[in-house]
Amino acid sequence: MPNTPPQHLSPKRRRIFFALMLSIPVLVLATLYVGSVFARGGWSYYKFRIRQHSWSGQAWQADPTLGYAHVPGFRGRQSLRPEVTQAIRIDAQGFRVPEGGRPPGRSGPTILSLGGSYTFGFGVEAEETYTDLVASHFGGRGYNAGVNGYGLSQMILQSRQLMETVQPDIVIASYGYWLPQRAGTRYSSTRFAAVPVPFVAGDGAPVDIAPPAFRAKIFDLRMADHLTRPPGPVGALVYLRRVAFPLYFHDDFQRLRVRVGERIGSEPRPLRDRAAVARAGYTEILENATAAGARLYVLDIMSYTPPSVAEIEALESIPGLRFVPTRDILWSHVEGETHDDYFRVFAHWVDGVRVDKHPNAFGHQILAEEIWKAIEADQADPEASPAP
Numbered sequence: 210m211p212n213t214p215p216q217h218l219s220p221k222r223r224r225i226f227f228a229l230m231l232s233i234p235v236l237v238l239a240t241l242y243v244g245s246v247f248a249r250g251g252w253s254y255y256k257f258r259i260r261q262h263s264w265s266g267q268a269w270q271a272d273p274t275l276g277y278a279h280v281p282g283f284r285g286r287q288s289l290r291p292e293v294t295q296a297i298r299i300d301a302q303g304f305r306v307p308e309g310g311r312p313p314g315r316s317g318p319t320i321l322s323l324g325g326s327y328t329f330g331f332g333v334e335a336e337e338t339y340t341d342l343v344a345s346h347f348g349g350r351g352y353n354a355g356v357n358g359y360g361l362s363q364m365i366l367q368s369r370q371l372m373e374t375v376q377p378d379i380v381i382a383s384y385g386y387w388l389p390q391r392a393g394t395r396y397s398s399t400r401f402a403a404v405p406v407p408f409v410a411g412d413g414a415p416v417d418i419a420p421p422a423f424r425a426k427i428f429d430l431r432m433a434d435h436l437t438r439p440p441g442p443v444g445a446l447v448y449l450r451r452v453a454f455p456l457y458f459h460d461d462f463q464r465l466r467v468r469v470g471e472r473i474g475s476e477p478r479p480l481r482d483r484a485a486v487a488r489a490g491y492t493e494i495l496e497n498a499t500a501a502g503a504r505l506y507v508l509d510i511m512s513y514t515p516p517s518v519a520e521i522e523a524l525e526s527i528p529g530l531r532f533v534p535t536r537d538i539l540w541s542h543v544e545g546e547t548h549d550d551y552f553r554v555f556a557h558w559v560d561g562v563r564v565d566k567h568p569n570a571f572g573h574q575i576l577a578e579e580i581w582k583a584i585e586a587d588q589a590d591p592e593a594s595p596a597p
Contacts, residue, residue, distance in 0.1 A: 250453025276406035317349030324383030328355025342577035360391025372501035385511040412489035488523040
């Protein structure tokens with residue numbers, strides 16, 4: 210049998226062959242990625258529809274400095290369960306106020322509170338928060354700047370922005386281990402997306418705070434509108450098309466860009482040392498408050514977990530800082546020593562079921578009492594209080 214000479218591909222066919230070979234892994238990766246978007250979108254839709262905690266309307270918007278912020282003038286309701294809701298009203302400056310507005314005509318001290326959801330008062334009415342209770346006790350005006358999910362980096366930025374606007378006499382800055390922890394991360398986690406937030410990149414003076422890595426997409430998608438749609442396959446497909454695909458395509462690309470930037474050194478890295486973040490952050494808030502003629506009180510809200518000794522020592526070592534502990538007084542109301550015992554007194558319950566662990570109205574009352582006791586002690590004996 211005669212030997213058949215080997216057939217060689219022409220240059221054009223060779224290019225086509227190699228293009229096809231390269232396209233196969235690309236198509237496989239693209240298929241896997243689209244499948245992951247479907248899976249994440251379907252899971253987020255499921256969580257979105259069954260979640261117990263919900264808000265009516267669009268309460269937040271993207272912010273180039275803070276990552277996200279309240280929508281000025283927002284009015285709506287938050288719910289722990291469909292049958293348990295609280296009124297939410299945000300004034301034109303972004304502060305939470307009672308449904309009827311901030312009480313006018315008070316001549317007492319002006320009080321500014323900085324913090325996250327504990328300060329905001331998740332699960333309670335505005336007038337039940339420790340900010341409003343302290344302001345009412347002294348016949349003053351309370352400015353509640355707490356925002357759900359905020360960390361120490363946003364509190365520092367707020368202290369730079371709000372002192373001149375509010376001109377407070379007293380500043381209450383909350384402390385819990387999660388606040389400096391959040392200040393050392395790029396993203397604020399939500400049920401549906403990772404929202405870029407400012408973070409502490411260095412503990413100098415003033416604190417080096419890096420801006421959000423990119424503009425959050427989730428606030429442009431008006432997710433609350435999908436709560437009005439009937440659940441089911443059609444609603445899920447609409448959610449995937451209008452929310453999941455735009456959100457995940459945008460965020461995945463941006464996060465990849467940021468990760469590459471970290472590797473090549475073009476993106477700053479968060480400072481992970483919580484004690485260093487806490488000391489630098491609360492020192493600057495103290496300096497900003499003092500420059501505005503206000504006295505700072507740092508309220509310990511980390512009451513149901515063991516204290517971070519390093520962070521507490523860092524705070525107590527700051528000259529002039531007034532630290533208000535609350536752990537002992539809160540636990541004095543608890544019969545038992547476990548978290549469940551604590552939450553039985555201070556968490557939110559509906560029909561015998563714990564629906565949220567944020568402090569209830571009773572918890573806010575005790576926090577408020579500890580703050581005003583510290584303020585009254587300083588007023589009675591100014592020389593005994595820490596010098597600003």
